[in-house]
Amino acid sequence: MDKIDRRILRLLQEDSTIAVADLAKKVGLSTTPCWRRIQKLEEDGVIRKRVALLNPEKVNGRVTVFVSIRTNSHSMEWLKRFAEVIGEFPEVVEFYRMSGDIDYLLRVVVPDIAAYDAFYQKLIAKIEIRDVSSTFAMERIKYTTELPLDYMVLDKP
Template identity: 80%
Template sequence: MDRLDRKILRILQEDTTHAVADIAKKVGLSTTPCWRRIQKLEEEGVIKRRVAILDPVQVNAAVTVFVSIRTNSHSVEWLKRFAEVISSFPEVQEFYRMSGDVDYLLRVVVPDIAAYDAFYRKLIEKIEISDVSSAFAMERIKYTTELPLDYMAVEKGE
């Protein structure tokens, strides 16, 4: 990984629809070597996939709910089942196992409170959990999918 790879990643995180020729020009390469670098970043798993980011209002999923879950079950079998259940809900955008007072944290998107209530009811039908606490986001102040690249290790001399 070198400074050119970092530049390519910055550009792709901003907008993956840039033509390879445009990316190459911006980073100071010709098209073929730039394309090879992008392919290598994909093969190595640095670039996981290329996606479209949709407007939640336009697709009627503008309500964000942060769901904190506590459980008394901490077996591998329960976690596997829980992960399967959570993964089956398209409303769940993010799912984390946490340290501290909360065992799991979900970011859920729905059109309204009634839809969240339906989600909640389906969730507790499918798996036993001890405590669920929901916090509705009032306003999204910052949202990005771009990861900070300044922490990347780069080849020496770059």
């Protein structure tokens, strides 16, 4: 990858619907070489997929909850089962295995507290968890899906 690939990625992160001709012009390429670079970035798994980002309030996802989970079980079997259970919940939009005092962290998006309680009840009915702690976001101050690209290792400077 080089600086042109990084510029392509930066622009696609801002707007993945940009026309290839417009993208090519912005990075100083003609359309065909630009399209080939995009295809290569997709084949290499750098670009995983292109999506539409929705406004959570417009789709009744007004409440964001960070759910910290501790477990007594640390086996691969339990983790596999837990990941399967979490995969059943569309409310869980992010799921991480953590270091430190918390074993797992979830980001859950729901319309209200009652919907979160329903989620919680279904979760604990499906799998044993030692401790669950929920923190409700009061305000989203910064949110982005754009990854920082200044740390990319370039083949050609």
